[in-house]
Amino acid sequence: MPADYTDQNLQGRSFKGQNLTGANFSKADIRGADFSNTILKDADFTCAKAGLQKRWVIGLLIISWLLSALSGFLSTLVGVLIASIFAARITQNPITGVAALIVLAVFCILTIRKGLTAIAFAVAIAVAIVIGFAVAIIIFKASLVGFAGVLTFVGAMSIPIAGVIAVAIAGAIAGAIAKAEAIAGAIVGGIVGAIVGAIVKAGANTEAGVIAITGVAAVAITQFSGYIAWRSLVGDEKYAWVRSFAIAFAAIGGTSFCGADLTNANFTRATLKNTDFREANLTRTCFYKAKKLDFARVDNLILANRAILNLLVTRKGEGKSYAGAKLKGANLIQAELRGAILKNADITEATFQGACLEEANLTLAQAVGTNFTSAQMTGACVEAWNIESTTKLDSVDCRFIYLLENPKPGTDDRERRPSSGEFRPGEFTKLFEEVLNTVDLIFHNGIDWKAFVNAFQTVKDQNEDTELALQSIENKGNGVVVVKVALPVDADKEKIHSDFTQNYQLALQAVEEKYKAQLQAKDEQIVIYRQQSAEMKDIVSLLANKPINVQVDNKVENKNMTNSNDASRKIEIGSVGRDFNASGQALNLGDISGTVTNTINQLPTSPEPDKPGIKELLTQLQAAIEADTNLPQEDKAEALEQVKALAEAGKSPQEGAMQKAAKTAIKILKGTISSLPSATKLVEQCSNLLPLISNFLGLG
Numbered sequence: 205m206p207a208d209y210t211d212q213n214l215q216g217r218s219f220k221g222q223n224l225t226g227a228n229f230s231k232a233d234i235r236g237a238d239f240s241n242t243i244l245k246d247a248d249f250t251c252a253k254a255g256l257q258k259r260w261v262i263g264l265l266i267i268s269w270l271l272s273a274l275s276g277f278l279s280t281l282v283g284v285l286i287a288s289i290f291a292a293r294i295t296q297n298p299i300t301g302v303a304a305l306i307v308l309a310v311f312c313i314l315t316i317r318k319g320l321t322a323i324a325f326a327v328a329i330a331v332a333i334v335i336g337f338a339v340a341i342i343i344f345k346a347s348l349v350g351f352a353g354v355l356t357f358v359g360a361m362s363i364p365i366a367g368v369i370a371v372a373i374a375g376a377i378a379g380a381i382a383k384a385e386a387i388a389g390a391i392v393g394g395i396v397g398a399i400v401g402a403i404v405k406a407g408a409n410t411e412a413g414v415i416a417i418t419g420v421a422a423v424a425i426t427q428f429s430g431y432i433a434w435r436s437l438v439g440d441e442k443y444a445w446v447r448s449f450a451i452a453f454a455a456i457g458g459t460s461f462c463g464a465d466l467t468n469a470n471f472t473r474a475t476l477k478n479t480d481f482r483e484a485n486l487t488r489t490c491f492y493k494a495k496k497l498d499f500a501r502v503d504n505l506i507l508a509n510r511a512i513l514n515l516l517v518t519r520k521g522e523g524k525s526y527a528g529a530k531l532k533g534a535n536l537i538q539a540e541l542r543g544a545i546l547k548n549a550d551i552t553e554a555t556f557q558g559a560c561l562e563e564a565n566l567t568l569a570q571a572v573g574t575n576f577t578s579a580q581m582t583g584a585c586v587e588a589w590n591i592e593s594t595t596k597l598d599s600v601d602c603r604f605i606y607l608l609e610n611p612k613p614g615t616d617d618r619e620r621r622p623s624s625g626e627f628r629p630g631e632f633t634k635l636f637e638e639v640l641n642t643v644d645l646i647f648h649n650g651i652d653w654k655a656f657v658n659a660f661q662t663v664k665d666q667n668e669d670t671e672l673a674l675q676s677i678e679n680k681g682n683g684v685v686v687v688k689v690a691l692p693v694d695a696d697k698e699k700i701h702s703d704f705t706q707n708y709q710l711a712l713q714a715v716e717e718k719y720k721a722q723l724q725a726k727d728e729q730i731v732i733y734r735q736q737s738a739e740m741k742d743i744v745s746l747l748a749n750k751p752i753n754v755q756v757d758n759k760v761e762n763k764n765m766t767n768s769n770d771a772s773r774k775i776e777i778g779s780v781g782r783d784f785n786a787s788g789q790a791l792n793l794g795d796i797s798g799t800v801t802n803t804i805n806q807l808p809t810s811p812e813p814d815k816p817g818i819k820e821l822l823t824q825l826q827a828a829i830e831a832d833t834n835l836p837q838e839d840k841a842e843a844l845e846q847v848k849a850l851a852e853a854g855k856s857p858q859e860g861a862m863q864k865a866a867k868t869a870i871k872i873l874k875g876t877i878s879s880l881p882s883a884t885k886l887v888e889q890c891s892n893l894l895p896l897i898s899n900f901l902g903l904g
Contacts, residue, residue, distance in 0.1 A: 215257050234459050236260065241463040249471045254459035255478040255496075455480045455501040476500045481507065487533035488555050491516045506530060515539070547609070567609045571595050581632070585609050585618070593640045593693050602632040642675055643701050645687040655711035656687075662707045662881055663700065670695050714878035717871070796844050800826055803851040818854045818900040822847055825893050832886040839876050846873045850897060857901045866901045870894055 206226030214229075218238040225243055230250040236257040458478035467487045477496035482503050491497055494517055497507065507513045512529060515521045519539040527547045534554040542560050548568040555575040563583040573594040581602040587609045591597075603626040607619035621627075621635065664672050675690040691700060804826065810817030816824070829835070829843045846869035853866035873890065880887050 236457060237459050239459070239461045239464050242461075243465045244461075244469050245465055245467045247466070247469045249469060249474045252471070252474045254474065254476050256454075256458045260457035451499060451501055454478050454499070481505060487553055488535045489533075490535045490537070492519060492535075492537075493517060506532065506534060565609065576600055581605065591636065591640060592697065595640065597633045597636055597640075600632050602627055605632070641693055642688045642690050643697050643704075645689060645701070645704060647683075647685045647687070649683050651685050651687070652712055652715055655708055655715050658711040658714075658880075659704055659708035662711075663703045665881055666703055666707075667700065670700070672700070710878075714875055717875040717878070796841050796848075797826070797830060800844050800848045800851065803848050807851060807854050818857075818897065821893055821897050821900065822851055822854070825850075825890070825897070828886050828889040828893070832880075832884070834880050834884055835876070835886065843873055843876050846870075846876075850901070853901055863901065863903060866898075867903055870898060870903070 206228065207224055208228045209232050210228050211231040213233045214237050215233055216236040217234075219242050220238050220240045221242060223243045224239075224247060225245045226247065227244065228248045229252050230248050232249075232252050234249075234252055235255050237254075455478050458480060459476075460480040461484045462480050463483045465485045466489045467485055468489070470490045471494050472490055472492045473494065475495045476491075477499040479500040481500055482505075484505070486505060486507070491507075491513075497517055498510070498513060500507070502508050502513075507516070509529070511524075511526070512531065512534070515524075515526070515536070516534060519536060521539060521541045521544045523543045525545040526549055527545050529546070529549045531546075531554050532550045532552045534551065536554060536556050536559055538558040539556065540560050541556075541564055543563045544561070545565045546569050547565050549566075550570045551574050552570050553573040556579045557575055558578045559576075560580045561576075561584050562580050564581070565585050566589050567585055567587040569586075569589045571589055571591045574591070575596045577596050578599045578601065581600055582604060583606070584602070585606045585608070587607055605621050607621060608617075611618050622631075627635075660672075660674075670691060673690045675688040678686045678688070689700070689704075691697070804819055804822050807819035807822070808817070810820055826844065826847050829840060829847065832840070835843065849865055849869040853862040853869070856862050857866075873894065877884075877887050877890050
């Protein structure tokens with residue numbers, strides 16, 4: 205049973221490293237408690253009070269006030285330098301006072317406009333101005349002592365500038381610890397330090413005006429520091445690092461959730477000032493109406509973005525832009541996000557249960573594992589959003605949606621779904637169930653269907669326990685085709701997609717090699733044909749008027765073509781990959797097999813029964829091809845034709861033309877079987893037989 209600490213005083217208690225899943229801390233006082241690395245899944249902290257214990261508040265305030273007073277004391281150095289303009293007894297040359305005024309003016313102006321991050325730039329400009337001023341004085345024969353004073357001044361000015369920053373930080377720390385009165389205390393401390401410093405530094409002079417000028421300048425600088433502290437606490441990004449430093453310092457001794465697992469924890473209406481959430485797991489953690497959360501230490505968590513922090517606390521984001529926002533694991537149950545822009549936002553594992561997302565822009569949103577149960581989504585745009593089976597769309601209230609963010613060119617069509625009318629209850633969920641249980645295979649330059657079929661069959665064989673089926677094929681235009689493959693809910697989509705991509709590329713390469721080999725073979729046959737034609741030119745002219753023997757139905761008959769009226773005879777014409785008869789019809793597999801057998805039988809038998817020759821090897825290759833059940837009939841016929849070509853080459857293996865034809869045949873055979881699974885028997889046999897055949901034909 206989960207632990208119950210309801211309404212208990214748990215100040216300073218340590219729960220470090222414990223498993224407190226589902227524990228109840230509602231209305232408990234957990235100031236100063238340590239929950240570091242604690243498992244707090246589903247824990248309830250409703251109305252709990254976190255932060256600093258009183259003794260820590262007092263101690264940190266005293267430190268901040270002392271720091272402020274010391275910084276104010278240091279800032280009087282600027283006052284002394286400025287007073288030197290009016291009091292000759294302080295210095296023989298007022299150049300250092302003028303320089304101090306210049307540096308201070310540049311520093312203050314740039315700090316107000318650009319923030320404290322511009323300090324280096326501000327000081328560099330100020331120093332450049334001062335040095336230029338000093339050089340001008342020297343040119344006009346002023347005392348060189350003034351220039352020496354400038355050099356010492358540059359180092360001296362770093363002290364009061366550091367004082368300005370220190371007072372600002374002290375004020376911010378005071379505000380981060382306690383109420384606004386604490387800021388006033390820090391500023392008062394700085395002013396007191398400034399006045400005391402003015403009296404001490406200028407007290408040796410008899411002129412009361414010097415003391416007054418020094419004090420006024422120091423107080424003004426201290427008040428300027430107070431302004432910076434105030435701006436940092438109200439969230440001015442120009443002073444963000446002052447705020448971050450102050451909040452980190454103020455969280456010392458406060459409630460710590462550092463490294464804790466707060467998945468689904470509830471901090472509704474809890475007070476979270478001076479709380480440490482560094483490295484905590486805040487997946488779906490509820491911060492609805494949490495108080496002082498902006499003074500908690502969050503570093504790089506989802507709460508670091510002020511706009512997102514306000515959204516999590518108020519749940520009001522109607523019409524606001526969160527484009528590209530990091531909302532992973534955000535708890536936005538029943539949030540008002542009508543018309544909100546969530547384009548390209550990461551809402552992975554977030555929950556929008558019961559939220560109003562009507563007319564919201566969810567284009568390219570990453571919504572894997574996101575919960576939209578009972579959300580209102582009428583009019584929302586979901587172009588290219590990323591969802592999968594872990595995305596929950598149960599009971600979504602939606603009358604229609606848009607699949608395009610912007611209308612198609614020249615139209616107002618945004619791909620409304622449904623195209624007309626409205627969704628009936630449950631139809632929205634059903635529409636996207638197909639998406640949730642499919643893998644999209646996207647082809648950007650069309651599809652080689654032969655490679656696709658081979659790859660798809662290979663993937664099915666590799667994933668026998670997963671039922672795969674083609675669901676749809678969509679032509680998106682410009683050569684882009686999307687094939688949707690349906691698969692079970694629990695299937696590993698990433699693996700299926702990866703397997704297919706890899707196998708498709710392999711099959712595509714094999715098909716391309718095969719096409720290249722065929723083209724090469726055609727080119728070589730054209731060359732051979734031309735050579736034979738040149739040699740036979742004279743013979744043809746001599747035999748022009750003589751009868752021609754024509755092979756009909758595998759039988760040789762002597763017929764005079766001039767006297768023949770037999771239109772049924774078939775004149776066989778060889779071609780690369782396939783044989784065609786005179787009528788253009790493909791020979792059946794039995795005819796091709798018989799022709800191959802006849803050609804192989806014309807080769808000499810091996811003289812050694814235990815050592816197969818070219819005839820025996822080709823016979824084994826022919827039998828393996830004919831017996832294979834994975835090879836399509838067209839590919840099988842083509843493979844047999846290449847075996848025949850090898851047999852023809854075996855008759856005269858030394859001839860160059862025959863060797864080229866044999867090489868081409870082997871290339872085509874390798875390309876044909878490359879689309880088969882590697883474990884196929886034909887692949888194994890070819891890997892053994894083809895090298896032996898190459899050796900017999902002298903191909904190396």
